[in-house]
Amino acid sequence: MGANPKLGGPKLGLSRFSAQLLLAKRMRLHFHLIRSKDVCLPDMDGVEVDDPAQAQSVTLKTVQQLFQEHPSLACDWSGWRLDGTDETGAVLFSIALDYVNLN
Numbered sequence: 592m593g594a595n596p597k598l599g600g601p602k603l604g605l606s607r608f609s610a611q612l613l614l615a616k617r618m619r620l621h622f623h624l625i626r627s628k629d630v631c632l633p634d635m636d637g638v639e640v641d642d643p644a645q646a647q648s649v650t651l652k653t654v655q656q657l658f659q660e661h662p663s664l665a666c667d668w669s670g671w672r673l674d675g676t677d678e679t680g681a682v683l684f685s686i687a688l689d690y691v692n693l694n
Contacts, residue, residue: 620646620683623674637678647675647684654691665691 621637640646650673658665668688675684 617641618643619678621676621678622650623676624671625674626671643675643677643683647686650675650684651686651691654686654688658691665689 617639619637620640620643621634623634624632638646654673665688671688673686673688674682675686676682
């Protein structure tokens with residue numbers, strides 16, 4: 592294997608197509624509802640996603656739409672947050688449900 596002059600390391604020998612397939616790996620994202628250390632409604636199943644950033648955007652829009660259609664729900668979830676985590680439990684994003692912008 593020759594050295595990759597830009598990275599200073601060996602070339603991996605992957606085609607552009609193979610590299611794109613590796614980057615496009617789907618992942619399982621879990622959505623946990625959390626009020627405090629002691630109060631958590633865990634998402635045991637999760638969903639497969641291609642892009643965590645897109646999942647966060649869709650999640651926020653869905654919560655906004657839900658609260659617009661049912662304003663009383665916004666009061667019910669005051670003090671709660673929705674954490675999006677990967678399979679290891681690492682938090683990828685967090686949405687404070689009492690600060691969701693309804694516009």
